[in-house]
Amino acid sequence: MPVVATRDETGTIRCFENRCAHRGALLCLADRGNAKEIACVYHNWTYDLQGNLTSVAFRRGIQGKGGMPGDADPGSQAPRKFRVEIFCGLMFATLSEATPPIERYIGPEVAVRIRRVMKEPVKILGGYTQVLQSNWKLYFENVKDTYHASLLHLFFSTFRLNRLEQKGGSSSAAKAAATPASP
Ligand code: FES
Numbered sequence: 001m002p003v004v005a006t007r008d009e010t011g012t013i014r015c016f017e018n019r020c021a022h023r024g025a026l027l028c029l030a031d032r033g034n035a036k037e038i039a040c041v042y043h044n045w046t047y048d049l050q051g052n053l054t055s056v057a058f059r060r061g062i063q064g065k066g067g068m069p070g071d072a073d074p075g076s077q078a079p080r081k082f083r084v085e086i087f088c089g090l091m092f093a094t095l096s097e098a099t100p101p102i103e104r105y106i107g108p109e110v111a112v113r114i115r116r117v118m119k120e121p122v123k124i125l126g127g128y129t130q131v132l133q134s135n136w137k138l139y140f141e142n143v144k145d146t147y148h149a150s151l152l153h154l155f156f157s158t159f160r161l162n163r164l165e166q167k168g169g170s171s172s173a174a175k176a177a178a179t180p181a182s183p
Pocket of ligand 1 (some may be wrong): 045
């Protein structure tokens with residue numbers, strides 16, 4: 001699902017679906033930037049930084065003609081909003097009210113490692129985008145497949161980065177939840 005992530009006027013991080021309530025066009029076309037509001041390029045419906053619909057072009061018509069019926073409620077079709085949580089400077093978002101807090105969701109074994117790497121304040125030095133036309137779960141599954149790394153990625157053995165005798169492995173969230181985290 002394409003999403004928009006913003007920091008609103010109060011400094012709060014927001015996240016909402018990147019789809020216009022009108023006909024589903026992408027609302028935000030820029031990768032990053034600053035804005036006070038977001039206007040859909042298709043028919044200029046406008047949204048605030050929380051994803052609320054704030055104006056509808058020609059809602060009352062022109063010179064008494066056209067426009068929406070008085071009981072129209074276009075705001076009820078606003079983009080879906082995510083519940084957002086920041087953990088160690090990383091943003092996590094969900095549409096589900098049932099999702100537990102992120103630290104409980106990832107488990108203590110993963111949380112302690114994120115804390116170790118993401119010491120705040122995090123400074124962004126740069127970034128890149130790589131678009132993979134696939135289901136994101138396939139990428140995640142591949143990361144859990146440590147079996148292939150030294151066999152497929154030849155630079156590991158070419159540059160002698162892999163040490164097959166060193167201790168390795170992967171752990172699941174279920175195991176992490178059952179195992180106390182080590183510092
Ligand atoms: S699709 Fe966005 S204003 Fe029409």
